[in-house]
Amino acid sequence: MDLRRTVASTAALAALAAGCTAADAVPDSTPEVAVLRLDTPVREPVWSKEAEAVVGLAETEPRIVKFAPGESSGRLTARTTSSDRIPGLGDNLAPSATGEDVLYAPRPDAGRVAVVDSGTLRVKGTVRAGEAPAYVTVDSGADVLLALSRDGSTVTGVDVQPDPGEDPAVVTRNEVRLGPSGEVDGPARGRLIEFHTVGPDRISHYKGAVGEVEKTADIPFRAETTTGDLVKVSRLYAAEKGTDRLVAIDVAPGGDKLLIAARSRLGAPVLHLGADENRLYAVTEDRLVVLETNSYEGFPSGEFTVVKSIDYRSALKDAELRQAPVSGLAVGPSRVYLTLRGVPYALSVAEPGL
Template identity: 80%
Template sequence: MDLRRAVALTLAVSAPVAGCAAADAVPDPVPQVAVLRLGTPVREPIWSKEAHAVVALAEDEPRIAKITPKATSGRLTARTTLSGPLPGLGENLAPSATGEEVVYAPRPGADRVAVVDAGTLRAKTFLRAGRAPSFVAVDSGADVLLALSADGATVTGVDVRPAPGEEPAVVTRTGVRLGPAGEVDGTARGRLVEFHTVGPDRVSHYKGGAGEVRKTADIAFRAETATGDLTKVSRLYAAEKGTDRLVAIDVAPGGDELLMVARSRLGAPVLYLGVDENRLYAATGDRLVVLETNSYEGFPEGRFTVVKSVDFRAPVKDAEVREAPLSGMAVGPDRVYLTLRGVPYALGVAKPSL
């Protein structure tokens, strides 16, 4: 399961590489779609709210990249900093589960997950998180790191806020049998461990206390990408593989069934999904579609409400940048950042006002 050239570009020849993008404040005259020049192509970006930056995997080498935007005088500059080599990185990164300025980076060959300082990009420590942890997510309600094994067989949950003097402990080791293409998505609220798994043909929901996590329900669905709701943690948004259909999947009353509670067709397959507290962001090959999450109200008519649809390709002048496929999405406080495969650029798309 798997951003472009700005009006002005600023390059630094020292280790951090600077670039430009658009400012996010309403009075700024900068375009809605802005282009950031990066130090290297990147993939699988996340937003680190503690570092106020996009953090991503470098595409061509085993390093982590931090892209720090800064608004000055009506424009947004961005500094790209690369970590030292981190051999054997897994499929993705996960943000902090506890509010510390860290990100989590799986290293399946070492049977460890690196806890990386989001400021310095240096590994602070390494967690034992099951055999060959390859894909990571966080349950920030329960302060748990969730690590999916490379074969997709097991989700291991590690308490990342242990008592003083104690080592991080494994609080769940749950068999999920997803296969190598599976993913896991953790929740943002609640004291119990809770997560969804996304396999090649099925979405499942798991919940329970330490040592008691069990599958509560599942539903047949072939997902291309998925992400959870930050407020209604039982809900998962998923794009159907090979179609233009976007759905919301939620736990039914009683907790023993998953239901599709909203459906919409967006006109093109959705490649990446992201959320904030109010909106769902769906990226197709050339558009960013912004939708209401309706976390509290639900979907009485069973359909999403589209807030805005932005063509992020049309404003880009450079052909190489304009045509590069997407390699990921990160949702920041003012912009959605789209990274591009094979080229050292990213797109920053301004969020619509609430």
């Protein structure tokens, strides 16, 4: 499978908001797993706090799709909106890190990143962020947009608030040599520029001030999917490719190496990950496993605590839906959204109470 999964780090930024938004709030009678009908299949979903909606990429066309969860007559519904065609869209989307109503959409063929209004899905402009930017994430603490080149050779970080009409200043450029299947994950807080890179067989950590970002450490690991911790910026959660092993990778005391701080066997390979401030969400072929992040306390036992395991397939009566692979995960304020590959549906799964 392609390593490029929803960087979940950015997908879960909305969970920093306290309570539920109007779009995500549902009545107590709503089922634990609900099926949402969309206008088109969607992949690489993320939650946009400003839009109070899930946004993602259309599977079959170069468009951005937004669906806003709602409730009508006691049932969950979804209002779907699509952008105009945006030729040459890259591999994912990243929500704004600064509270602006925008999304960042890489366009590698154009050598630019599109800045998209999260409400109307109209392109407001473009910015230059390195060569052929294909995958983007945001370092929210440092207000930096990070773009990985299409060949996976470089990560370029630029100021997310450039002067009008000007390309943003480049604040870091790092040679990473990840290859075309690599990904980059930026944190939700922190004053220094900091990010992880994920290659075919290695995870690395980078950190530093403007113009001084360097690799601090790396660890051999074949990741199927990863997501960052929203509180402890040095921590990355990763699922091992081809196994059922889930780990928390963190910077060791001294900052010169990465170590595995926690691990768990979930009984099936993990295909997608997402997080909020308290929970980690791991999607297997038929279950959503909810675990504690222990961002402040750490993992004294070296093991994750499983909060709940939800069989989301049991809610699917249609055979086509029961067999459709999950194409991505977005974490909202009170529900997790799973998009399905090849079919115009998404699943809305209630998050366990704290």
